Amino acid sequence: MTSEKREVRVVGGAGEISRAAAEELVGRAEEAAGQRGVFTVALAGGSTPGSLYALLASEEEPFRDRMPWGKTEFFWGDERAVPPEHPDSNYRMAREAMLSRVPAPPENVHRIRAENPDPGAAAEEYERALRSFFASRALVANGLPRFDLVLLGMGADGHTASLFPGTGAVREQERLVVALWVERFSSHRITMTPPLINNAACVMFLVAGEKKAETLRAVLESSFQPDTLPAQAIRPSEGELIWLVDRAAASRLQP
Numbered sequence: 001m002t003s004e005k006r007e008v009r010v011v012g013g014a015g016e017i018s019r020a021a022a023e024e025l026v027g028r029a030e031e032a033a034g035q036r037g038v039f040t041v042a043l044a045g046g047s048t049p050g051s052l053y054a055l056l057a058s059e060e061e062p063f064r065d066r067m068p069w070g071k072t073e074f075f076w077g078d079e080r081a082v083p084p085e086h087p088d089s090n091y092r093m094a095r096e097a098m099l100s101r102v103p104a105p106p107e108n109v110h111r112i113r114a115e116n117p118d119p120g121a122a123a124e125e126y127e128r129a130l131r132s133f134f135a136s137r138a139l140v141a142n143g144l145p146r147f148d149l150v151l152l153g154m155g156a157d158g159h160t161a162s163l164f165p166g167t168g169a170v171r172e173q174e175r176l177v178v179a180l181w182v183e184r185f186s187s188h189r190i191t192m193t194p195p196l197i198n199n200a201a202c203v204m205f206l207v208a209g210e211k212k213a214e215t216l217r218a219v220l221e222s223s224f225q226p227d228t229l230p231a232q233a234i235r236p237s238e239g240e241l242i243w244l245v246d247r248a249a250a251s252r253l254q255p
Contacts, residue, residue: 005240008220010250014208017244018051021206022063024242025056025149028202032148033068038137039148042077042192044161045090046153048206053098069104075130077150077197078162079112081119081179081188089114112177112190119179119188126190127177141238144176147200150192154207158215158229161197162189169193170230194233202240205231210248217252 011020025041032039043049056063080088084095091111099109110129116122134145152160163170167180172193179190197203207216219231220243226233234241 005236006243007241008243008245008250008253010245010247010253013246013248014048014051017048017206017208017246018055020244021052021151021204022055022061024204024244025052025151026063026066028149029068029072030066033071036139037071038139039068039072040075040134040139041072042075042147042150042197042200043090043094044077044151044153044206045079045093046206048153048208049151050093050097052151052206053094057098057101064102067102069102070108072104073108073110073133074099074104075110075147076112077152078189078191079114081114081122081190083115084111114190119190123175123177123179123190127175130176130196142199144196144199148202150197150200150203152197152203152205152231152234154205154212154215154219154231156212156215158219158231160205160231160234162191163194163230163233164189165228165230170226170233197234198236198239200236200239202242203234203236204242204244205234207243207245207249209246210251212249213252216243216245216249221254 011017029039076090079090082088084091112126113122130145134140139146154160164182169178169180175193176196177192179188182189219229224232
């Protein structure tokens, strides 16, 4: 079922995506921390999310002082099968852009142990950690962990998180985190699956650039074909779905 709360917001450029996303994220963090004492967010990799993280950490911006860092629990939607110090690590990117520059307690940072030589074991470990943490805080809905916010990007091939076309992970219904081999990169990835992502209170896509315009049009306006357009599998029926896109990426959408 397509979410009845899907919203597509078109802004001027990539910088405006970061600012709009920061306002959305901080506002939700303030609300959740005020109401329940905790805000849970799953971070994404990629250049556009990276710009968001840098903005949140900037001492010259208001977001840093507004953000309830001590009450925010950070997770990752996906990770490359590399050590945390590797240049390709999504964790490293977020740490360098934001986490090392803000007063986020180390115990609030829940990275995927992707240095495990067995990616499948790393995926199982992360799923257990997620289930345990969210159950301990009574942050569960429909029997699954319920994030306040999941951040996602989208590739020009329609992938999101590490749900790539043709890999089968997009059809997963039981596991919350899986490892998969991505032939295109000749490497393993570890990713959250649609049942977990779709259980979030809010999922927010950040998409910028003309090279993604045709794919964005297909994802938002064509028939449901998640095996070739995995981003279509993200349809939170009990949560909000926000697409923050710049004009270049939105250039082929219907008015």
